[in-house]
Amino acid sequence: MRPMIGVSGKLTVIDRIDGVYLGAGYTNGVAEAGGIPVVIPYLENEEDVRALAQRLDGLLLSGGVDMGALEMGEEPIQEQGEVCPERDWIEAILFDEMQKQGKPVLGICRGMQMINILMGGKVYQDIKSQKQGELLQHSQRAPHWYGSHSVQIVPDTLTHQIFGEERLAVNTYHHQAVSLPAPGLRTTATAPDGVIEAIERDGDGPFLVGVQWHPELMWRKNRTFLRLFTAFVDACKASVKA
Numbered sequence: 150m151r152p153m154i155g156v157s158g159k160l161t162v163i164d165r166i167d168g169v170y171l172g173a174g175y176t177n178g179v180a181e182a183g184g185i186p187v188v189i190p191y192l193e194n195e196e197d198v199r200a201l202a203q204r205l206d207g208l209l210l211s212g213g214v215d216m217g218a219l220e221m222g223e224e225p226i227q228e229q230g231e232v233c234p235e236r237d238w239i240e241a242i243l244f245d246e247m248q249k250q251g252k253p254v255l256g257i258c259r260g261m262q263m264i265n266i267l268m269g270g271k272v273y274q275d276i277k278s279q280k281q282g283e284l285l286q287h288s289q290r291a292p293h294w295y296g297s298h299s300v301q302i303v304p305d306t307l308t309h310q311i312f313g314e315e316r317l318a319v320n321t322y323h324h325q326a327v328s329l330p331a332p333g334l335r336t337t338a339t340a341p342d343g344v345i346e347a348i349e350r351d352g353d354g355p356f357l358v359g360v361q362w363h364p365e366l367m368w369r370k371n372r373t374f375l376r377l378f379t380a381f382v383d384a385c386k387a388s389v390k391a
Contacts, residue, residue, distance in 0.1 A: 207247075
């Protein structure tokens with residue numbers, strides 16, 4: 150049976166009507182890997198959100214706007230970007246319920262940062278103003294599928310097992326990043342400037358992986374990046390059987 154996987158999206162307003170926007174690379178990546186993607190609606194009742202999460206076999210937290218600084222236990226700096234409190238709220242509930250149910254979670258860009266914050270870690274509100282040292286270009290001016298900088302993957306990790314390589318060229322569209330991995334998470338890939346590019350659960354437990362780059366924009370050109378979707382969907386299938 151194909152697992153049903155919830156995918157979060159951006160709350161957007163068009164012609165005064167609010168709805169959900171989600172790039173097709175996410176949903177088609179899940180489908181290509183053998184899952185059935187379900188775009189998460191912006192429900193307003195916590196009980197409804199938890200009921201939805203209980204029906205899902207896995208959760209993909211997608212990229213998007215910044216998480217609110219107050220939700221990170223901080224005050225906003227000048228460089229903080231657009232925030233969406235409704236999204237912070239619903240994704241926090243979804244993640245909590247998925248962890249309670251022992252179900253797989255994949256985070257991409259903002260999604261990786263969200264996982265880290267919700268588990269007690271820290272995120273740079275803006276790497277250019279807060280991270281020491283010279284930075285690479287992390288908001289590339291190149292086609293979205295193009296790998297504009299490299300990442301080094303730690304051997305003997307799930308991330309390494311998924312990609313089968315210790316070095317990858319990835320795309321990059323972010324100004325925030327994980328600064329301190331949460332308890333229970335480990336760093337599994339870094340950029341040459343030290344920016345954390347991937348995290349995963351440290352130890353046994355359900356699939357929990359986050360990447361800072363955007364594989365949903367790359368997998369059609371480079372099937373290496375579909376491996377992440379495949380590993381996630383396979384974990385969801387295993388969870389259903391269990």
